Amino acid sequence: MQNEIHPYYQDTDVVPFIHDQGIAVQAWYPLGGRGRNDELLSDPVLASIAQTHDASISQVILRWDLQRSVIVIPGSSNPAHIEEDTELYQFALTEEEMAAIAALNRNEKHDWY
Structure with missing residues (x-):
């Protein structure tokens, strides 16, 4: 199932x-x-x-999703971004970092469908 999910809209119940x-x-x-x-x-x-892991913010967000067992398929037409988005397995987020990202939830949906 595809659902809007990002740190500001985590859909924690669904x-x-x-x-x-x-x-x-x-x-x-x-x-x-x-x-x-x-x-x-x-x-x-x-x-x-991101700085702690020598990673980009995009990589941190995508890694956060993966650690929550959420599939990510980011879209980009920029070859450098596409390559960067595949480099998610060189680091793992700690429980404290996962909790810090969870605290960013605003229930702020960016699209209405």
């Missing part, structure tokens, strides 16, 4: 429910979407975590 049904969840707009990427990709909490 994702576990869908997983409990044995259904895979794919993040739609994992990096914010609809003109909202800039705010998310400059978030100071995410920037701090």
